[in-house]
Amino acid sequence: MPDIENYRCTVAVTLDVIGGKWKSLILWHLSFKTLRFSQLQRRLAKVTQKMLTQQLRELEADGLVHREVYAEVPPRVEYSLTELGQSVVPILELMCQWGKEYLEVSSGEEVPSCQVG
């Protein structure tokens, strides 16, 4: 759907898709395993229910995340990465590595790998 004419460079395209406040983090956590809404919320810790819902809907509309609803009581909804969603993981891996090194030079101490999954 994006209009090419609107973009001076394709970095801006990527930012429109994964640059939302919580999107990268959501994708990162989903890259390890399929998660339910409440599991995602716990992992993000500071996100509000409203924002998590909103960002997930946008990721779904952009084709990065798949939403699977199970007709159960209590209801269960699982989120996973689509193939397109998987394709952004290399970007996130670089971000993870860069953040680790940034912390290490600014703190002077060894920093553990990301605590996720």
Place this chain on the structure above:
Amino acid sequence: MPDIENYRCTVAVTLDVIGGKWKSLILWHLSFKTLRFSQLQRRLAKVTQKMLTQQLRELEADGLVHREVYAEVPPRVEYSLTELGQSVVPILELMCQWGKEYLEVSSGEEVPSCQVG
């Protein structure tokens, strides 16, 4: 300065540093050449003077951008990437490539490389 305890994963660290609304784009444009304030503003097109100033100050404080002031009339201020700033460029290159491919699959046509520099 970031407090390790605040982060569950280092992707969040990176997002704190380059996740600002205009920061990735600023770094991307500076990765090609040193730019003056007005040049940056033209390349970003939609950024307000206030936000550009603010984001540049934060990037400077985080050590990614160097600000060189020349004592001339009219004044000239040039922004460039520090070594730390250079180290985020691989992330931006991946973003550029991903955005290009995303546009191509969603539009069905060939998309030019980023128009920058």
Place this chain on the structure above:
DNA sequence: CAGTATCCTAGCTGATACTG
């Protein structure tokens, strides 16, 4: 559990004016 709905505030934009 996985969301809506509502209200309210913080942050961004746009326009304009001013300064070293």
Place this chain on the structure above:
DNA sequence: CAGTATCAGCTAGGATACTG
């Protein structure tokens, strides 16, 4: 030129309450 300052207006985001 490269900012700073101010103010109106909008929208992103937060807090809280409620629901299938």
